[in-house]
Amino acid sequence: xxxxTQTEREDAQTIRELTYAEALREALQQAMQAxxxxxxxxxxxxxxxxxxxxxxxxxxxxxxxxxxxxxxxEAAIAGACAGxxxxxxxxxxxxxxxxFVTLSMEQLALQxxxxxxxxxxxxxxxxxxxxPAGSGTGAAAQHSESLENLxxxxxxxxxxxxxxxxxAKGLLLSSIYDGNPVMFVEHKxxxxxxxxxxxxxxxxxxxxxxxxxxxxxxxxxxxxxxxSRAEEAAKQLSGEGIELEIIDPRTLNPLDxxxxxxxxxxxxxxxxxxxxxxxxxxxxxxVARIVGSRAFDYLEAPVRxxxxxxxxxxxxxxxxxxxxxxxxxxxxxARNLVRGAY
Amino acid sequence: xxxxxxxxxxxxxxxxxxKLLKSIGSEESLKILERMYTIxxxxxxxxxxxxxxxxxxxxxLSIGQEATSLxxxxxxxxxxxxxxxxxxxxxxxxxxxxxxxxxxxxFMGKETGYCRGRGGSMHIADVERNNLGANGIVxxxxxxxxxxxxxxxxxxxxxxxxxxxxxxAANTGPFHEALNMASIWNLPVIFLCENNQYAMSMAVKRAxxxxxxxxxxxxxxxxxxxxxxxxxxxVYDVVSKAAKRARQGKGPTLVESLTYRWxxxxxxxxxxxxxxxxxxxxxxxxxxxxxxxxxxxxxFLAEEDLETIKSRVDQSIQDALAFAExxxxxxxxxxxxGVYAD
Numbered sequence: 268x269x270x271x272t273q274t275e276r277e278d279a280q281t282i283r284e285l286t287y288a289e290a291l292r293e294a295l296q297q298a299m300q301a302x303x304x305x306x307x308x309x310x311x312x313x314x315x316x317x318x319x320x321x322x323x324x325x326x327x328x329x330x331x332x333x334x335x336x337x338x339x340x341e342a343a344i345a346g347a348c349a350g351x352x353x354x355x356x357x358x359x360x361x362x363x364x365x366x367f368v369t370l371s372m373e374q375l376a377l378q379x380x381x382x383x384x385x386x387x388x389x390x391x392x393x394x395x396x397x398x399p400a401g402s403g404t405g406a407a408a409q410h411s412e413s414l415e416n417l418x419x420x421x422x423x424x425x426x427x428x429x430x431x432x433x434x435a436k437g438l439l440l441s442s443i444y445d446g447n448p449v450m451f452v453e454h455k456x457x458x459x460x461x462x463x464x465x466x467x468x469x470x471x472x473x474x475x476x477x478x479x480x481x482x483x484x485x486x487x488x489x490x491x492x493x494x495s496r497a498e499e500a501a502k503q504l505s506g507e508g509i510e511l512e513i514i515d516p517r518t519l520n521p522l523d524x525x526x527x528x529x530x531x532x533x534x535x536x537x538x539x540x541x542x543x544x545x546x547x548x549x550x551x552x553x554v555a556r557i558v559g560s561r562a563f564d565y566l567e568a569p570v571r572x573x574x575x576x577x578x579x580x581x582x583x584x585x586x587x588x589x590x591x592x593x594x595x596x597x598x599x600x601a602r603n604l605v606r607g608a609y
Numbered sequence: 610x611x612x613x614x615x616x617x618x619x620x621x622x623x624x625x626x627x628k629l630l631k632s633i634g635s636e637e638s639l640k641i642l643e644r645m646y647t648i649x650x651x652x653x654x655x656x657x658x659x660x661x662x663x664x665x666x667x668x669x670l671s672i673g674q675e676a677t678s679l680x681x682x683x684x685x686x687x688x689x690x691x692x693x694x695x696x697x698x699x700x701x702x703x704x705x706x707x708x709x710x711x712x713x714x715x716f717m718g719k720e721t722g723y724c725r726g727r728g729g730s731m732h733i734a735d736v737e738r739n740n741l742g743a744n745g746i747v748x749x750x751x752x753x754x755x756x757x758x759x760x761x762x763x764x765x766x767x768x769x770x771x772x773x774x775x776x777x778a779a780n781t782g783p784f785h786e787a788l789n790m791a792s793i794w795n796l797p798v799i800f801l802c803e804n805n806q807y808a809m810s811m812a813v814k815r816a817x818x819x820x821x822x823x824x825x826x827x828x829x830x831x832x833x834x835x836x837x838x839x840x841x842x843x844v845y846d847v848v849s850k851a852a853k854r855a856r857q858g859k860g861p862t863l864v865e866s867l868t869y870r871w872x873x874x875x876x877x878x879x880x881x882x883x884x885x886x887x888x889x890x891x892x893x894x895x896x897x898x899x900x901x902x903x904x905x906x907x908x909f910l911a912e913e914d915l916e917t918i919k920s921r922v923d924q925s926i927q928d929a930l931a932f933a934e935x936x937x938x939x940x941x942x943x944x945x946x947g948v949y950a951d
Contacts, residue, residue, distance in 0.1 A: 306763065332763065338793070340786035346752020347759055347790065350770075353741055354691065354760040373783070377746050378753060385732040386742060387725030388947030422948050446950035521949070 285464040287457045288321050290432040291397075294439040295322065295359060297468045299329050302357065305443060308335040309344060309361030309397075318363045319399055319458050345371035345396065349379040349448070352394035357443055365400035365452060366412045379448040380423030393446045395439070401454040401492060401542055402587055408579035411587075413491075413543035418450045419520045419552070425449045425473060426519040430494035432462040434517060437471030445473060454492045454542075473518045476526035482510030484605050486530040486537040488553050489513060493540040493592060500597035509605050519549055524556040531557050535567035536604055542591045545574040569609055573600050617821075618867065619836045621843040627907070629842050633683075635909040639918070641683060641841065642904060645675040645897045646922045647709065648700040652872075654926050655699065655716060655730070659876060665718055668730040671700040673839075673871035676896030677803050678704040680844025681771060681866070685799070685852050688738040691757050691770040693750035695803070696731050697870070698743030701773055705740050707733070713929035719936035726939045727947065747808070748778035751787040751800070758796030758861070769797045769855040771848070777808025779822050788863065792829040797855035799848060800863045803838065805870045810882040826863035838866030839896040842903070868896070 285293065298305045306329075307322060313336040316323030326334040337344050341362060348358040362368050368375070379392050402411035418426045425447050429435040435453070442449035479494055480501055489497040494515045501511040512530050516522055531537045537557050539550035550572035557563075557570050575591045603609055630638060652670040659668060671678065678700035682692070687705040694701040702712060707723070715722025715733050723733050734742030741757070744750045754772035761768045778784055779802055791798045802822050806813050819825070826833025832854075836847045844866055851862035869891035873880050880888075904910040 304763075338786070338789060340790060342783040343752045343755055343786035343790045346754075346783065346787065347756035350693075350741075350753035350756020350758075351760040351763075352756070353753065354739075354757050356756075356760045356763065358756070373746060373749065374752050378744075378749055382734075382742065383950060384947045385724060385728040386734040386736055386947075387723070387727050389724070390734065390736045390741070391950040393950070425949070 282463045283466065284461045285432050286459050286461050287429070287432040287435050287453070288319060288459065290436040290464045291321050291439055291453070292323065292325065293464070294436045296325060296328065298440060298443050299325070299333060301468065304355060305357045305359065306333040306335065307359050307361065308337050308347060310337055310339055310363045312336060312361050317361060319455060321397070321458070322361070341367050341370035342374055345374035346378065348394040348396060349374055349382070349392055352392045352448070353382065353390055357393050359395045359397060359443060362396060362398040364410045365398040365414055366409050368396070368398055368414060368418075371396070372417070375418070375424065375448065375450070376421045380421045384423060391446050392448045395442045395449045395451050397451045397453060399453045399455045401456060402580040402591055403456045405582060405584065405587065407582040411580035413541070413575065415450075415452050415519060416543060416547060416549045419549060423448065425521065426452065427473060427517065428452045428491045428519055429517065430457070430489075430491050430515050432460065432464050434471060434477070436464055437469050438473070438517060440468060441470040441473050444470070449473070452491070456492055460495070471517070474521045474523050475517065476523040477515045477517055478512070478526060478530070479515050480511060480513040482512040482534070484510045484534055484536065485512065485601055486527065486534045487511050487513045487540060487597075487601070488527055488537065489515060489540040490519065490549065491542065493542060496592065496594050497540060497597055499594045500601060503598055504601055507602070509601060511601060522552070522556070524560070527553065528557060528560045528562045531562040532565045535565050537570045538573055538600060538604060539571070540573045540592055540597060542575050544577050545572055546577050548572070548574050550574050568604050568607065571600065571604060571609070573597065617835070619834050619843065619847055621840065621846055625846065626842045626903070629846055630903065630907050630909070638904055638909050641679050642897070642900055642910070643918050643922060644704060645679055645900060646919055647925065648675045648678060648703050649897060650922050650926045651699055651703060651709070651712070654930065656872070658717070664716065666729055667875045667877070669697040669875050670872045671697045671870065673891065673896065674803065674805060674868045675700055676841040676900060677838040677844050677866045677868050680841045681773060681801050681848045684845050684848035685769055685771050687740075690768050690852075691739045691741055692773070693741050693754050693757070693770065694743050694773040695747070695750065695775055695778070696743060696745050697775070698733060699730070702733050702735070702740060702743065705735070706738065707735055707740070709925055709929040710932040713933040714936050717933040718938070719933055720939045721932070721936040748774055748781040748783045750774065751778060752783045754798050754800070755787045755790045755796060758791055758798040759794065761797050762794070767856050769799060769852050771799045771801060773801045773803055775808060776802060776804040776806070776813050776816070776822060777811065778802070779825060780816055788825070788829045788831070788861070791861040792831045795858065795860040798861040799851045799855060800861060801848065802863065802865045803868060804865050805868050807870070807874070807882070809874045812882065821865055823863055823865040831861050831863060833863040833865070835865040835867060838868030839894050839899060841896065841900045
């Protein structure tokens with residue numbers, strides 16, 4: 268968070284705002300300008316600009332070799348990234364929809380994630396694989412999934428999920444230079460959201476959680492689009508005298524659980540919110556970290572999860588909305604938890 | 610770009626074989642022969658150590674396939690070019706020039722092994738010398754070879770990538786994705802299908818409806834050639850040509866090397882899927898005897914020198930075993946090392 272003097276200085280410069288998609292594009296552009304070993308590959312990322320426009324225009328600046336359109340071959344995209352990374356390059360692949368990462372899983376789970384360990388720490392795989400997740404676009408069950416926990420469950424992979432434009436740029440730059448295979452999970456509904464994004468090439472360290480909002484009554488651990496929904500809920504709840512503390516882990520694995528545990532010690536209550544389905548979801552991991560820590564002694568209420576229903580994402584607008592947590596659900600859950608109505 | 614596929618096994622004329630042998634020279638030829646014996650002796654020792662209960666886990670032995678390993682690896686510049694290979698990989702690794710001591714130590718799970726005992730028989734790699742490792746997943750290395758080829762092309766070196774896989778791999782999806790991608794991008798990759806007639810128990814005759822796996826190349830618009838994999842010179846010739854082509858920027862080649870594994874798939878194999886007569890027939894085509902006879906005919910080798918070579922090989926195996934046995938086990942305190950790059 269900015270200090271007061273920093274804020275004043277930024278004000279004087281007229282704060283520049285970018286969308287999440289623009290912030291990602293700027294990160295890619297700056298990394299490619301700075302380092303010839305950085306290149307992009309994926310389906311329709313060139314002239315088309317990517318299914319969600321993230322790479323729009325980059326082919327004009329860097330050419331079709333560094334902004335490389337691929338056939339529809341998700342296994343080979345992931346494998347090509349791994350092979351190039353093993354031999355001195357810094358590839359940034361794009362999986363058009365996160366759902367399709369299921370087709371890349373062998374190359375990710377059994378190759379990219381494991382070669383370093385299997386080879387006694389003597390190889391490294393500095394690659395990033397970007398993939399848009401999430402529902403809300405009416406794309407139905409095969410183009411709306413949030414599968415981050417499949418990736419979290421694989422040691423050797425890192426999993427990053429930015430929730431705003433500022434983080435998107437800083438986390439992507441960190442991911443490119445991290446030296447490990449980083450699964451970079453974006454959210455489709457966030458692409459057009461704006462926030463302040465400095466022009467500098469800045470990095471946000473991986474595995475460092477962000478305290479998005481300070482509050483005394485309830486710790487909300489939220490990922491990706493759920494962060495802004497939690498912020499909206501917090502505004503409304505504040506009027507009722509309930510103050511939420513919102514923590515965005517930003518990197519799901521390896522997780523910075525200290526920030527979460529310290530917050531729960533302070534508030535005595537916690538809820539974990541994500542869009543992915545509840546069962547086997549990331550929320551379970553966070554809950555386990557909380558209740559297995561010294562925060563347990565401070566708990567005044569059960570630790571709860573608010574996550575997607577255990578169903579595929581439906582097409583119908585109302586059904587789709589009801590499949591994942593919305594602001595009103597967060598308000599309801601938070602209110603119940605703080606008032607002891609569980 | 611060629612679109613040719615042979616309708617038979619590539620013949621090596623007597624004249625050409627004499628020419629090849631001359632170009633390799635007597636000294637190098639004898640080293641190659643000695644490496645073939647080393648592979649066989651290593652495999653025999655591996656089997657013996659397993660039956661004595663001295664090793665942990667399974668193994669896949671390559672006895673009978675020595676000519677393919679040496680023919681392919683000697684046709685490229687090991688240590689400068691890249692190698693990706695498969696689960697039956699001891700032979701490739703030794704043909705690439707691996708140090709026997711470090712291999713034996715890895716096989717025995719010791720800290721001094723190539724992968725600090727983390728990889729074992731199925732994952733031996735020598736990253737420093739661009740051996741990017743054996744792979745436990747059928748076809749696992751093929752998509753990565755596309756990335757290696759891409760990396761070579763983008764770094765504009767004259768390296769090539771040799772990727773060796775079995776007949777079973779040619780029926781997986783990633784094989785298709787990768788060969789297509791390597792072809793459209795004209796990558797310097799040699800796809801070597803080491804057809805040893807069986808994917809575990811599945812006979813090539815039952816798993817393919819084509820005469821030669823190399824015919825698949827026509828689908829990708831690249832050359833395909835089938836060669837007698839038990840003839841060192843024939844494999845060497847064909848892979849040399851593929852490497853030259855790759856270095857000249859003419860793209861990938863699919864080479865099919867016909868050979869046979871004398872032993873079972875792994876330790877659990879009762880070999881119910883093939884006849885003793887068939888095994889006997891192939892054993893009669895011993896690739897080492899064949900190369901030794903060629904060297905005798907070329908007057909590079911006197912028959913009585915064979916025993917000297919064999920005893921030198923036996924001694925080196927004994928020394929490697931002594932090194933491995935006296936090497937320390939990995940320290941359990943280091944168990945977490947190598948999962949992530951710092």
